[in-house]
Amino acid sequence: MNAVILNDSGEEIIRRTMGAYKIADMMRADGWTVEVIDWSTRWSNQELKKFIDSLPYEIHMIGVSNLWMQDHVIIEQINYLKSQYPKAKIVMGGPKPYQRDFGADAMVFGYCEHALKPVIQWLFNGGDIPVGKFPEWAPNSLLVDANHSYKGLSISKYHVNYHENDFIKSHEALTLExxxxxxxxxxxxxxxxxxxxxxxxxxxxxxxxxxxxxxxxxxxxxxxxxxxxxxxxxxxxxxxxxxxxxxxxxxxxxxxxxxxxxxxxxxxxxxxxxxxxxxxxxxxxxxxxxxxxxxxxxxxxxxxxxxxxxxxxxxxxxxxxxxxxxxxxxxxxxxxxxxxxxxxxxxxxxxxxxxxxxxxxxxxxxxxxxxxxxxxxxxxxxxxxxxxxxxxxxxxxxxxxxxxxxxxxxxxxxxxxxxxxxxxxxxxxxxxxxxxxxxxxxxxxxxxxxxxxHMSKFDHKELMSFTCEDIYIKRNLNKLYLNQIKEYKKQKLEMYR
The missing domain is CATH 3.80.30.20 (tm_1862 like domain)
Structure with a gap:
């Protein structure tokens, strides 16, 4: 089985957040082939399609790590991807509350280490429906409150194994739990x-x-x-x-x-x-x-x-x-x-x-x-x-x-x-x-x-002197991240050529 997972860190802070990579790591351990598409809101629909179509396999699931994404952006991307890949199941995850109809098959709220397998078993292997509900405002989407029904407080693996296709750069700060x-x-x-x-x-x-x-x-x-x-x-x-x-x-x-x-x-x-x-x-x-x-x-x-x-x-x-x-x-x-x-x-x-x-x-x-x-x-x-x-x-x-x-x-x-x-x-x-x-x-x-x-880009004592204006206006360092995203997209799109 094959999946892609969309991830983003939001409009204001451009960093590589951990959730999507942890889910990808868990799914690979269960035999799935998974690609994470990071900074996905900065990909056009056509670029997303170009990447997915370049994969040497059919995708069965599209995941969305939604914490830092605006709802209207997610809805627009999901609608487009469903029109292009109607057989793929849409699964959302993250600690942001679900309050709209995104058009997903499942919406998993909170830490989902213990909820992931029941959801996948239900969607792909004829398993029992996970503990959850179909809310009135999204009647075709199963809402699973993982923090309540599949409590991810005690877990056996904190370590996230990133993949070579993630194209991580040495200057990036990663998340550690x-x-x-x-x-x-x-x-x-x-x-x-x-x-x-x-x-x-x-x-x-x-x-x-x-x-x-x-x-x-x-x-x-x-x-x-x-x-x-x-x-x-x-x-x-x-x-x-x-x-x-x-x-x-x-x-x-x-x-x-x-x-x-x-x-x-x-x-x-x-x-x-x-x-x-x-x-x-x-x-x-x-x-x-x-x-x-x-x-x-x-x-x-x-x-x-x-x-x-x-x-x-x-x-x-x-x-x-x-x-x-x-x-x-x-x-x-x-x-x-x-x-x-x-x-x-x-x-x-x-x-x-x-x-x-x-x-x-x-x-x-x-x-x-x-x-x-x-x-x-x-x-x-x-x-x-x-x-x-x-x-x-x-x-x-x-x-x-x-x-x-x-x-x-x-x-x-x-x-x-x-x-x-x-x-x-x-x-x-x-x-x-x-x-x-x-x-x-x-x-x-x-x-x-x-x-x-920015710790790997400057002497730390110099870095401590910078104000937000120095970084975001005078030095326009966010431009460096935009260039990084551009390079990342290029590397992803060329992977299977």
């Missing part, structure tokens, strides 16, 4: 596996083998660690540090870090430095004490601020490189707008890399993992506004609109609560975040995950 689940359960968070007490980390040898294989085959040295919270256990950081000290090359890692853990466990700084994990994203969310406590982050903001400055100083002193990007949310419980402005001013005065979102609360009950805010918004002081001005504004900006998606809509979710509360409302919080985009974004030093993409 060390464990699944988060020990914490922040009230606003709708990640798949929260409050996990067990340790599902992979082994040290498997981690070493993956890093060595990618270095030998592709020259890869830079990685984004996808774990929800990398430093939730000392043992994970120490394992990576031990691996790094065994490697014949110097790697670099970017990841999600819970900063209050580093502050309360200062020995983690040494472990993170040993592990060459020096590009961090901190979900701080707020500097308001009551808001922080309400969402499950109890460390006092003054201690967080002091900790940020201390961590930066320690990394620069120890290994000479560091990037910490902070994520903040406007609209959290009990925090008035004046506090948002105080917080952003502190960031402007003291920190070089930060991002603001307006609070988005999902109302999706079909396939989105529910946060505590989503389950009972009223308990936390939120309700659906009846203010026509706010509702009209939200609609005009593309929120809860299946055709046009609001700019900062959470994971492209088109079912969100247009809320109001005693302290603020959806419009005001979102406009505050939009003002940040317009006035502060380009002045920021390059964010930790974006910086990882």
């Amino acid at each position: 060390i464990s699944r689940g988060c020990r914490f359960k922040c009230k606003y968070c709708n990640y798949a596996f929260l409050g996990v007490k067990e340790d599902y980390s992979r082994s040290e040898d498997s981690l070493y083998n993956e890093l060595m294989e990618n270095y030998i085959r592709w020259g890869t040295t830079n990685y984004i660690i996808s774990d929800d919270t990398f430093n939730d256990r000392d043992s994970k950081i120490e394992m990576l540090a031990n691996v790094v000290e065994r490697l014949p090359f110097e790697p670099n890692f970017s990841c999600f870090i819970r900063i209050d853990l580093v502050i309360s466990k200062p020995h983690q700084v040494e472990l993170l430095c040993r592990a060459r994990c020096w590009a961090h994203f901190y979900g701080i969310e707020t500097f308001h004490p009551l808001a922080a406590k309400a969402i499950g982050k109890g460390m006092h903001p003054d201690k967080i601020k002091a900790g940020l400055l201390w961590i930066r100083e320690e990394f620069i002193k120890r290994i000479g490189v560091y990037r910490g990007t902070t994520g903040m949310i406007a609209g959290l419980p009990y925090e008035p707008p004046e506090s948002w402005y105080d917080g952003i001013q502190w960031m402007r005065d003291n920190w070089e890399s930060f991002f603001y979102w307006g609070l988005h609360i999902s109302t999706d009950t079909d396939n989105t993992t529910q946060s505590d805010f989503s389950i009972d918004a009223a308990k936390y002081g939120y309700k659906l506004t009846d203010n026509k001005e706010i509702l009209d504004w939200a609609a005009s900006k593309g929120y809860n609109n299946y055709v046009e998606v609001g700019r900062q809509n959470n994971k492209l979710d088109s079912r969100i609560l247009v809320w109001e509360s005693e302290w603020s409302d959806f419009k005001r919080a979102t406009e505050f975040a939009d003002d940040y985009i317009n006035n502060d974004f380009m002045k920021q030093k390059l964010f930790n995950f974006d910086l990882t993409e």
Whole structure:
């Protein structure tokens, strides 16, 4: 059996994301022949057809890894491919909620390691229909909530074996997964596996083998660690540090870090430095004490601020490189707008890399993992506004609109609560975040995950000095990626000539 899988990383960040490659790896292990078509939204329909027609076999399945793709683009591509390859089954996968009729045979939501085989058995081998439903809004598509019915928390293989036909370049940052689940359960968070007490980390040898294989085959040295919270256990950081000290090359890692853990466990700084994990994203969310406590982050903001400055100083002193990007949310419980402005001013005065979102609360009950805010918004002081001005504004900006998606809509979710509360409302919080985009974004030093993409192109100390404007406007480095995509397409199209 043969398949192609479409993958993309979105319009703004051009990187090679992992999901499609992991599914391709799993399917090859089961005897399938699979080609991944990356950056697929930058392929015309004619180019996609030209590539598929060049394959020396008939395709039986077209997969779509949909997280970073706009819905209307996916629908248009699926409609075209179905017209050209009517016998092929269409299977979508990823953690973005399914809320429209894409014309797929199956839509698998979430981590799908344990859902993949049942879906394939059903579609191709006459197996039982997997646990799922045919929603009213997509009556001919089976929706499988893998996070619920085929829980991919404990898996036997984290390692992704890339293929020579993937044409990976040495400067690319690949994704690395060390464990699944988060020990914490922040009230606003709708990640798949929260409050996990067990340790599902992979082994040290498997981690070493993956890093060595990618270095030998592709020259890869830079990685984004996808774990929800990398430093939730000392043992994970120490394992990576031990691996790094065994490697014949110097790697670099970017990841999600819970900063209050580093502050309360200062020995983690040494472990993170040993592990060459020096590009961090901190979900701080707020500097308001009551808001922080309400969402499950109890460390006092003054201690967080002091900790940020201390961590930066320690990394620069120890290994000479560091990037910490902070994520903040406007609209959290009990925090008035004046506090948002105080917080952003502190960031402007003291920190070089930060991002603001307006609070988005999902109302999706079909396939989105529910946060505590989503389950009972009223308990936390939120309700659906009846203010026509706010509702009209939200609609005009593309929120809860299946055709046009609001700019900062959470994971492209088109079912969100247009809320109001005693302290603020959806419009005001979102406009505050939009003002940040317009006035502060380009002045920021390059964010930790974006910086990882450029680690092999510049001296690291020089790279740390670049702002977003330097990279995206003055140097126009995204043009390099467009050239890379052009070369990648050329290589793919010439494979079977």
